[in-house]
Amino acid sequence: MATIKDVAREAGVSVATVSRVFNESAPVKDATRRIVQDVAGRLNYWPNAAARSLITSRTQAIGVLLPDLYGEFYSEILRGMDCAARVAGFHLLVSSSHAHAEELIDALRMMRGRIDSLIVMAPDVDARAAISSMSRDLPIVLIDSGVEPDGCECISIANEAGARALVKHLIGLGHRRIATITGPVRNADAVLRLKGYRAALRAAGLTHGPEHEIRGDFSERSGYEAVARLLALKPRPTAVFAANDYMAIGVLGALSDARVKVPEQIAVVGFDDIAMARYLNPPLTTVHVDANKLGALAVHRLLEAARGGRRDSKRRDVLATNLVVRSSCGSTAANGARTGSARSRGH
Amino acid sequence: MATIKDVAREAGVSVATVSRVFNESAPVKDATRRIVQDVAGRLNYWPNAAARSLITSRTQAIGVLLPDLYGEFYSEILRGMDCAARVAGFHLLVSSSHAHAEELIDALRMMRGRIDSLIVMAPDVDARAAISSMSRDLPIVLIDSGVEPDGCECISIANEAGARALVKHLIGLGHRRIATITGPVRNADAVLRLKGYRAALRAAGLTHGPEHEIRGDFSERSGYEAVARLLALKPRPTAVFAANDYMAIGVLGALSDARVKVPEQIAVVGFDDIAMARYLNPPLTTVHVDANKLGALAVHRLLEAARGGRRDSKRRDVLATNLVVRSSCGSTAANGARTGSARSRGH
């Protein structure tokens, strides 16, 4: 592979000049530039990334740390990041499926010196704390729903607002006894969705006991299993809000097995709007999250920080969610209500 | 950030010794090692990746070039790669959503000097040719179903065998008039699935005209639209093989709209076994591809090449596929027949 020296020699100039041509860091006479470009092209020369980042101490790469997460949400978010990064000439160094805080930290250590900034998606509360402690060394954007930004920028989705809109919609349809199946207790998204559920009930002056909050873990299976508890409640709820779509799928399956009609006997709603939500039987009313946009937004924050250097800590953006009404809630009313504020701070 | 010099000074040894401790490249007295490790830990030192790869000319990173591809298959394949890579201390430099050959080439140029080897998934035939021409400089694994390996290692899925098994299953159920909806003509997977379809019919002594091969493009919409042509055929086919699951979804939708019962009046089968296949109405008979395994396999090939250096060009692995029988084909027979050879060559 040709180096800058080869090009310089062949073109009859100094390495400095070649460097200047490639970086446009200083004026170069047109004729000289042409010769250099010509030679470089012929020699198939391209600056060595390692040498470059050794001296500039910039890598043009963004690290991406993802949790142990399946499915389309994950891939869509990556797509969004990738497109945004590529436009700016940045690369994505991806490390996924980290279940615990330690794994995350480990992966991060391995990335040291390979990235200029970092995007972390860590629903787990512990992991978040650990990561945010490193924001001194590295611009970090946290994607999650944590409560305290702790010095790094945060982007979260409008979990609470989405859940509130969902439950409010159910109430609007006449439901009074609405149960929920929650996600993991340590999961920030889950916590906020529960909060939204409670807020909506409270706002409508409805009371509900703890027995209406059935514990799940975001898995289809936990949704399935929750149904037994749900059906045992007296009086039986007329609607159930599963904190994510996978659990809603489990709920639909269990209700079908129990010969309980949806939405006639029980309305079911989910959260996330995964691709299959519209193909379920009946199609699932849920809350849509634009994962692609989320990813792109995260990258843009980082690029902005790299350029401007505005280390506006404690900044937090909230990505709006959309209520998607399908037939599982027993209504075919207007679709696509926007929920959640676009940005709590920033321009 | 602390450098090797800082550690050396603080520990009272030379930089060479520190390097040896971190690389285990030469024996170091136990006491010395302890001191160095201690100091390094205290200073939070970690070798700078850029400097290291400048001298060793290895980056410990694998490039991943993916097509413009949605959904879980994409994310699963990445998961597979990521896990395999991480175990070996490698990183993944990911660049996705490349629609055309030029974009792919562009992205590859940008990766120059940042990666030790490359995984390319390029269903498009042109892109493949362009990429494989670069295998002189870089160990490359191609994931696709191309016909000619052209000097780089290839991993493909058993498209043809999978399609054959699917159609054979339909024939076994008594179907005689079986249509297919094909994928894009330039798509290697699509071509092989069509080939398998034809082979299965031929093997059973069944004839079929070109009107039974309806052109699609792997999109749900094209599946939907194909149904009009399908239903216009006289005599009407009793079964249809959509070359991927998304088209099968479109087919199910269109048949439902047309009040044609599946599987009673027409059996429908797909390919890929995307997550929602089992939730469709009726659940879709299809062919499962283990994307995670595919990704891991690709990484292992590359690591193997890096270690052994066995540049056994023209090598090709074929990942087996599994027939998944659900009710859309009108049978609830045994599930999970294995199709396709595990490996055509290799140890």
Place this chain on the structure above:
DNA sequence: TTGTAAGCGTTATCAG
């Protein structure tokens, strides 16, 4: 077992 010193391919800082 340890230290010294020569690079690796760039960019940045000076002089000219």
Place this chain on the structure above:
DNA sequence: CTGATAACGCTTACAA
């Protein structure tokens, strides 16, 4: 506008 030359942080002969 251009050319020397000193870093950048590390690995690796070669010496001791």
